[in-house]
Amino acid sequence: MYDMSEKDILMKLNLIFRDVFEDETIVVNEETVSDDIEAWDSLEHINLIIEIENAFAFKFSMEEVSTLKNVGEIVDVILKKSKQN
Amino acid sequence: MENISFNELKKIAKKWEMKENTSKIALLGDCATQYLCVAIRGMCVKKRINADIWEADYDQIYAQIFNSESEMYAINPDYVILFFSSEKLLEQYETTDNTKRNCFVSEAMGNIEQCWKRLSQVQGLKIIQFQFVEIDDKVYGNYGNKIKNSFLYCLKTIQYQILEKACQYNNVYLMDLNSIQSDIGRNLFFDEKIYYLTKSTISFTALPLVADRTTDILRALQGNVVKCVICDLDNTLWGGTVAEDGMSGIQIGELGTGRAFTDLQRWLKLLKERGILLAVCSKNDQNTVLKVFRENSDMILKENDFAVFVANYEDKAANIKYIQSVLNIGYDSMVFLDDSCFERNLVRTLIPDIMVPELPEDPALYLKYLKDLNLFESASSSEEDVERTEQYRRESKRKELQRQFASYQEYLKNLNMEVTNSSFDPFHFPRIAQLTQRSNQFNLRTIRYTEAEIKKISQNRDYITQYYELRDKFGDHGLTGIVILKKIDRDALFIDTFLMSCRVLKRGMEEYIMNHIIQIAKKNNCIKVIGEYIPTVKNGIVKNFYNDMGLRIHNKNQWIINVNEYKNKTTEIKEKAQ
Numbered sequence: 001m002y003d004m005s006e007k008d009i010l011m012k013l014n015l016i017f018r019d020v021f022e023d024e025t026i027v028v029n030e031e032t033v034s035d036d037i038e039a040w041d042s043l044e045h046i047n048l049i050i051e052i053e054n055a056f057a058f059k060f061s062m063e064e065v066s067t068l069k070n071v072g073e074i075v076d077v078i079l080k081k082s083k084q085n
Numbered sequence: 086m087e088n089i090s091f092n093e094l095k096k097i098a099k100k101w102e103m104k105e106n107t108s109k110i111a112l113l114g115d116c117a118t119q120y121l122c123v124a125i126r127g128m129c130v131k132k133r134i135n136a137d138i139w140e141a142d143y144d145q146i147y148a149q150i151f152n153s154e155s156e157m158y159a160i161n162p163d164y165v166i167l168f169f170s171s172e173k174l175l176e177q178y179e180t181t182d183n184t185k186r187n188c189f190v191s192e193a194m195g196n197i198e199q200c201w202k203r204l205s206q207v208q209g210l211k212i213i214q215f216q217f218v219e220i221d222d223k224v225y226g227n228y229g230n231k232i233k234n235s236f237l238y239c240l241k242t243i244q245y246q247i248l249e250k251a252c253q254y255n256n257v258y259l260m261d262l263n264s265i266q267s268d269i270g271r272n273l274f275f276d277e278k279i280y281y282l283t284k285s286t287i288s289f290t291a292l293p294l295v296a297d298r299t300t301d302i303l304r305a306l307q308g309n310v311v312k313c314v315i316c317d318l319d320n321t322l323w324g325g326t327v328a329e330d331g332m333s334g335i336q337i338g339e340l341g342t343g344r345a346f347t348d349l350q351r352w353l354k355l356l357k358e359r360g361i362l363l364a365v366c367s368k369n370d371q372n373t374v375l376k377v378f379r380e381n382s383d384m385i386l387k388e389n390d391f392a393v394f395v396a397n398y399e400d401k402a403a404n405i406k407y408i409q410s411v412l413n414i415g416y417d418s419m420v421f422l423d424d425s426c427f428e429r430n431l432v433r434t435l436i437p438d439i440m441v442p443e444l445p446e447d448p449a450l451y452l453k454y455l456k457d458l459n460l461f462e463s464a465s466s467s468e469e470d471v472e473r474t475e476q477y478r479r480e481s482k483r484k485e486l487q488r489q490f491a492s493y494q495e496y497l498k499n500l501n502m503e504v505t506n507s508s509f510d511p512f513h514f515p516r517i518a519q520l521t522q523r524s525n526q527f528n529l530r531t532i533r534y535t536e537a538e539i540k541k542i543s544q545n546r547d548y549i550t551q552y553y554e555l556r557d558k559f560g561d562h563g564l565t566g567i568v569i570l571k572k573i574d575r576d577a578l579f580i581d582t583f584l585m586s587c588r589v590l591k592r593g594m595e596e597y598i599m600n601h602i603i604q605i606a607k608k609n610n611c612i613k614v615i616g617e618y619i620p621t622v623k624n625g626i627v628k629n630f631y632n633d634m635g636l637r638i639h640n641k642n643q644w645i646i647n648v649n650e651y652k653n654k655t656t657e658i659k660e661k662a663q
Contacts, residue, residue, distance in 0.1 A: 020092060043119060046279065050289040051092055062278040 004082060009056075009075050016055055020048050030072030058082070091120065091289040094127035094296065101130050101137075108136040108307070111157045113146045114168035117284040121168070124296035134303055136164075143284070144173075150200050158207075164306075165204055166260075166299065168215045169197065170286045171240065175220065178236050186234045190242050194250065201254055209538065213302055214251070215262045217244050218274070218286075255537045258302055258464065265294050268457070298459060305464040308522050308533065311440070312414050313392070314356065315405060317423035318367040318374055322350060322386065324448060328369060332376055338383035345449045350385035352452060357390050360470025361461060362412060362477055364393040366404045366421070368428075371396040392477035401428050402435035411481060413587045415525065415623065420460055424448070465522055465536075467515040469563050479560045480588060486559075494657070497592055500557040503661040504597060506566075509543040509550040516564050517552055520586065525623035527595075528584040529616065529630065547572050548581070549605055553598060555589055556661070565589045566598050570605065577613040578606045590626075593656030599634045603651045614651075617643045 004012075010028065018026050021039045034040040040048070046065075052074065053059055058081040068074060112118050112125070122140040129136045139160055141149050146167065149157040157165070174193065181189055197214075204212055221229065221237045229237035244263070251257045266274040269291060276288035287295055304310075319326040323346045324336025336343035337350075357363050363386070367374055374396045378388045388394065393411050395404045401423070409416060416438035423429050424444055433441045445454050483500070490496035509517055518536040525531070534542070542548050553566035566589075569582035580602065585594060606614050616631040618624075619642065635652055636644035 022096060043123070046120070046283060047092055047095060047289070050279075051090075054090075060278065062281050065278060065282055 004078075006075055006079065009078050010071075012055065013052065013071060013074065016048070016051050020044065020051055028071045030070065030075065032071040033069065052078075056082075089131075089293050091124060091292050094124050094131070094293055096127075097130050098123050098127035101126055103137065104135050106135065108134075108164065108303070109160055109162045110136050110138040110164045110166060110303075111149075111160065111162035112138055112140045112166045112168070113149055113157070114141075114166075114170065115144050115146055115173040116168065116170040116286045117143060118168060120283075120285055120289070120292055121287060121295065124292040125166075125299055128293070128296040128300045129303075132300055132304065134300055134307070136303060146200065147196075150203050162210065164211050164213060164303065166213045166215070167197075167200060169217065171217045171220045172280070172286050174217065174240065174243070175222065175236060178239065186239070189234070190239050190246070193239075193243055194246050197247070198250060201250075201257055205254065205256055209535075210256065211306060211535070212254075212257045213260055213299065214247070214257055215260050216247060218263045218266045219244070220271075255535050258306070260295075260299050260302055262295065265291060265298060269294070301459050301462040302464070305462040306522070306533070308525055308531075310418060310463060310523065311361065311420055311460050312418040312523075313362040313364060313408075313412060314353065314420045314422060315364045315366050315408060316353070317401075317425070317428065318365060318369065318377075318396075320424040320448070321422055321444075321451075322346060322353075323377070323384075327373055327377055332373075332381055335377065335381070337381065342448070343383070345451065347383070347385060349448075349452050349455075352455075354385055354390060356461065357474055358471065359461075360466070360473045362392040362414075362474055363390055364408050364412075365391050365395060366401055366408065366423075367396040368398055368401070369396045389478065390474065392474050393481060400431070402432050405432060405436060405439065411484060412477060413526075413590065422455075465515070465519040467519045469516050469519075472563065476560075476563065476588065482559055483557075497657040500559070500592075500657070502555060502557045502592065502658045504553050504555055504594075504658055505661045506551050506553045506601065509539060509552060511540070513552055513564060514539050514543075517567055520564065520567055520584065521582065524584045524586065525621070526587045526626055527590055528621075528624050529580065529627055530582060530619045531621050531624060532582055534582075542569060549578070549609065551601070551605070553594070555592075555594060555658070562586075562589055566594060568598060568602060570602065572609070572611070573615075574613075576611055577615060578602070578609070578611045580614065580616040583616065593658045595630070596634075596654035596656040597658040600653050600656070603646075603648050603653075606648045611648065613645055613647055615639060615643055615645045 014026065014028050017028050018024055021037055021044070026037065034045065049060055049065055056078050058078070060077060064077050112122050118140055122138055126138050129138070139162070141157060146169070149155045178186070178189060201212060204210055217240060219240065225232055225235050229235040232238055247259065251259050274288055274291045275286065279285055279288060316322055324342055325334060327335055337346050338344070339347065353363060375388065378384055378386070393408045395408060397404070405421065409419070416436055420440045420442065421432050422442065422444065429441050429443065432439060440460070442455060442458060444451055487496045490499065514536050518534055518539045521532065521534040543550055549570040551568045552564050555562040555565050565586040567582060567584050568580065571579045571581045573579050583598070602614060616636060618628060618631065620628070631644035634654065636646040639645035
């Protein structure tokens with residue numbers, strides 16, 4: 001996986017969020033939390049995780065999935081995992 | 086099925102709508118089932134299966150089944166999906182005392198069978214049981230296969246015993262979850278992190294496949310089965326083209342690239358032996374290709390393996406329409422195999438209902454691709470399956486004879502048709518049940534019955550049953566008509582079931598059976614006969630049947646006749662002389 005900047009990652013995540021929640025108006029940033037998006041329930045949370053894993057070709061750990069607080073932390077995990085590759 | 090993601094399936098599931106006559110599915114699992122529920126709902130919408138799915142709370146299999154007041158019984162499901170997971174089984178094994186593990190298999194099987202027995206008390210309920218997937222605690226390595234009390238040995242024994250037990254229950258259908266895991270591998274089938282977070286034992290990668298296979302069973306149970314495979318010849322059943330390479334130059338046989346085509350032919354032959362009809366549709370000179378079948382000894386399939394054989398230079402859509410008119414089955418029960426992209430697109434465009442697999446470029450991959458599509462799901466089998474091709478070959482001969490007669494009536498008379506009929510007997514239960522499940526066109530009420538239900542009806546004194554076997558000078562059509570009459574109001578007969586195989590339409594069988602129903606009514610001191618038409622997408626041909634037979638409108642979609650008013654309809658069919 002080539003080096004993506006935080007900005008690139010956020011843009012790509014935004015596309016994923018728009019696809020999963022079927023809402024073209026969504027704009028996510030580092031502070032976005034699940035309360036900000038109405039359809040973001042526990043079922044969609046796992047679905048979202050899987051879609052992000054598939055899009056960026058990596059796997060979250062069990063711990064990461066259960067402790068993620070906002071989109072910013074998702075970006076951090078992706079950055080960390082891409083450096084590991 | 087093209088690869089579809091869980092996310093896409095979830096979106097499709099949102100479009101689900103309640104319709105008329107929606108089947109009801111109850112999903113019970115001892116692991117998390119909410120994602121599976123969404124996947125199955127989406128697959129039903131995608132494959133246009135009219136079904137609603139209700140999901141029990143987590144790990145409520147016994148609570149829902151053994152409580153008569155449970156929500157599951159309240160919704161009155163037509164199907165119950167039972168998902169006992171291997172992971173839960175392992176948990177139970179681990180908590181079983183070491184000294185009691187020799188009873189583990191019989192206890193597990195006992196629990197499952199109790200569920201089947203209790204659910205079998207509900208008339209018409211069908212059970213779809215997920216087979217256990219193979220997992221291993223690996224505490225013995227390979228040696229676990231030789232230790233009867235090891236988890237591995239117990240699990241494999243349970244898998245086998247489920248096969249054996251399911252044969253004893255006509256209402257239990259097995260969904261081979263393990264074969265899906267084998268196809269994609271445990272690494273893709275199971276996601277550890279998802280399991281620990283949600284208790285789902287199926288990964289998001291595998292969920293669409295599981296939903297696909299489960300809904301394949303639903304389709305078969307609803308009578309949507311593939312009945313015929315139409316094959317191109319050049320580069321489909323053999324490598325190369327016979328026109329250019331000559332009869333001996335085509336690739337077929339034991340060695341080299343020809344082997345891929347030989348294996349495909351062997352598989353098609355297995356399908357034919359199990360009751361699927363084969364047809365040829367080739368753009369070639371007829372004599373040239375017949376020569377290959379007759380003289381190339383490497384060919385596995387022979388001319389008489391095909392119910393219809395069409396080789397000419399007309400367009401394939403027109404030829405397929407001709408094949409359909411001979412076989413008289415729906416286009417949606419046909420599959421068309423052709424290596425040519427052009428021909429595939431042509432047929433798909435002109436005949437949208439027919440299934441046209443997108444064969445891969447490399448013939449080495451044909452067989453795997455076709456097997457993965459799981460086209461031949463079934464919900465029944467009977468002795469007549471073996472004979473089916475021969476039946477249709479005789480039909481081709483009848484069609485040829487017909488061309489020789491000036492009038493259709495003369496042709497029918499010349500056939501010397503005879504009927505034997507009798508009330509249902511155990512020997513015929515399988516074929517009778519199968520006909521109720523497969524018949525879509527000449528079927529007045531389209532009620533599907535299992536063998537167990539047919540047996541019950543035959544023993545019930547409120548019902549009068551008849552099956553009809555038709556024979557003519559070319560041979561036997563086998564069992565082709567079924568009537569189930571119910572005594573109501575002390576002096577009336579209600580026609581619960583009146584169906585005929587589409588092979589024998591428009592020969593006078595309809596009239597013969599209607600006349601016979603009136604005869605039966607008279608014999609049983611019934612004054613009135615009532616028939617009903619329940620419309621479906623496929624049975625439009627019988628919309629006016631009772632009207633045409635002289636009955637008058639009674640209530641909505643019902644007709645009635647007084648037995649003394651009924652006028653016998655003419656038919657060239659006679660009862661077989663005893």
